[in-house]
Amino acid sequence: MRFSLTSPTSTDGVTEQSFTLGEIPGVLFTPRGATGPRPLILMGHGGGQHKKAPGVLAGAHRFAAEGGFAVVAIDAPNHGDRPKDERFLRFAGDMRARMAAGDDPAELLATMHDLLAEQTVADWQAVLTAIQELDHVGGGPVGYWGVSMGCGLGVPLLAAEPRIRAAVLGLLGVHGLAASAARVTAPVRFLLQWDDTRVSREQALALFDALGSADKTLHANPGDHGGIPAHETDDALRFFARHLREAAAA
């Protein structure tokens, strides 16, 4: 696949470079002036969002500026700058109608994630290989951050990809994910919003329970789906620093 990287722009100590790998549009964030290898964090956005959604952008900047990490975000299939295929558009329309009619959104979201998972896993694997060939990223340890749809697509990725050594997941229930969750072995921080109106508490606890990782911690905070408190970003930074440093030393 053809890998094409734009010239860098920097703000607040972080350099952003847009890229395309084949049909996959992405952004690479590195500390300004970075040279040499460093741990890499892949960030998966939420449903209906894209590679530069506010939550992704804010996290990526902190991970790069404060943690010294390289961070890469890509548009999921049918999201952001990518074309929407007919099957996806049909399903999305159908999903809205069925949710309006009172069907269980968890089942519908699981079907949606399932529709995107295979392509997303292949996309991430190709992007990971290409990005690690850059001199200022290199072949260091890799982490994954993704909540909500970013978790629904991250769990199959973690199940398939041994290069990922630590992950922050959450804001999603177990629907459709039990089998792949059981194959996850990397250390996981799992974020749950205690008053999430989109994800059932019980189903989210069941997804945490299903994760095969021996080292996993659930962090539950009051508030709705979008309300992860700022101290969890501090914690994610320390979590990645600890595990990716350990992986680099091993």
Add this chain to the structure above:
Amino acid sequence: MRFSLTSPTSTDGVTEQSFTLGEIPGVLFTPRGATGPRPLILMGHGGGQHKKAPGVLAGAHRFAAEGGFAVVAIDAPNHGDRPKDERFLRFAGDMRARMAAGDDPAELLATMHDLLAEQTVADWQAVLTAIQELDHVGGGPVGYWGVSMGCGLGVPLLAAEPRIRAAVLGLLGVHGLAASAARVTAPVRFLLQWDDTRVSREQALALFDALGSADKTLHANPGDHGGIPAHETDDALRFFARHLREAAAA
């Protein structure tokens, strides 16, 4: 009440001073050579344990050495160096027999904590006042750390005591605590062991749910009752540093 403090002994940068306040035996931990006021952490031990149980001692040393905090631990009524009264001995014997006969341990433990709570709250309030009169402790912000029985007695303390500004609790279910938990307003870190054979997961989640605090975070880790991972002590240190510093600044 008469307050009597022994001469200090120091190990690994931490000074320990045993004390008695009336009939309450306690230990004060401070950073070696400490002068002037500092935040204070009260540590409540588990059932059948005492003020210098290994978990308390290890936490107290880290809080003093790494956080610069003063830390105080006391023997709960009928524990450690305190005399055991007849009512307690009768209940403890009865409890063992009923647990052997298959009665719900959660109900029995709640009754036990209830038996001790009123005296424990009064003890802590008197100790807090006396300890804060010492020059190298002073009237700074106060935190509480206690899991298992230390949580069962800590929740009524937090409900009664506005001087406590942050607490680490956990390893206990909601039995007998719903009303006092609802009156807790201080920020709380709540520790849950996902495979706790002594405390039901559901009941522990219900105690987290019942806490009135707007700022509360549940941390759940795999493992049994005694297996809280070391990274939670790192986290508790940062949690107290953040909240007690904020309280000091306000």
